Amino acid sequence: MSVNTRQRIRTDIRHLRxxxxxxxQTDYAFQLAEQCQxxxxxxxAKHVxxxxxxxxxxxxxxxxxxxWQRGINTYLPVIHPFSKGQLLFLRYHANTLLVANQYRILEPELDxxxxxxVRQLDIIFTPLVAFDEQGQRLGMGGGYYDRTLAPWQFSSKGPQAIGLAHNCQQVSTLPNESWDIPLSTIVTPKQVWRW
Known part of the structure; x- marks a missing residue:
């Protein structure tokens, strides 16, 4: 399928979202936390x-x-300042200073x-725009998470990727490319999907 199809899906699902x-949103956020518990x-997990x-x-x-209540160390993604298209993960506390990145997404100030x-993370909860019935994930198109997860795709070591999404973000089939990293688990407010 074409790039246009992927972009159309992104546009349609982002509109639904x-x-x-x-x-x-508030109800779904608490339902998600309950599904993940x-x-x-x-x-x-010790590092998420x-x-x-x-x-x-x-x-x-x-x-x-x-x-935080469980004492699990939490981290947020930061766009790597020198390695184009790569993510760093920085410790996140209630008092962490956040700044807007180039996409106007809040991230911890680089320290x-x-x-x-990444190899020390137990779980990377990943955002996504859409997912399908086979566990394929469609992101925003920057490839940040695909590049981050690629080295660990077939490894028993390193982080487990778990997608988080609204129920309305599911589609029957997604067009996928060779660089797309499928997810074995996706959690929505209503259920946990496993492949």
Whole structure:
């Protein structure tokens, strides 16, 4: 399928996502945290990366609060200042200073002392625009998460990628490219998908 098809799906799903009301977003955020609580991956995790929601994405703050209560170290992605298209993950606390990146997404202010190497993360909760019934993930198109996850795709070591999405972000089939990294687990407010 063409790039135009991928872009059309992104446009359509982002429109659906943005149409979710503020009260629904709040409800879904708490439902997501409840769905994630019993995940076996999370019960053993010590270092977990998440993201801060933007553009109608599923709000992760209740999940972050739950992780903080459990004493799990949490990290947020930061666009690497020197390696184009790469992400760093920095420790995130309630008092972490956040700044807007080039996409107007909040991220921790760069501090080398707060960086966690990707190999030391147990879970990377990944944002996505759409997912299909086979676990394919369609992101925003920058490839940041695909590049971050690629070295660990067939490894038993390193982080487990778990997608987070609204239920309305599911489609039957996504066009995929060779660089797309499928996910074995995606969590929505209503259920946990496993492949």
């Amino acid at each position: 943005r149409a979710i009301t503020a009260s629904q 019993p995940l076996p991956e999370l019960t053993r 990366a998440l993201y801060l929601a933007t553009d109608g994405e599923l709000d992760t703050q209740p999940l972050i609060d739950e992780l 080398q002392r707060m960086i966690c190497p």
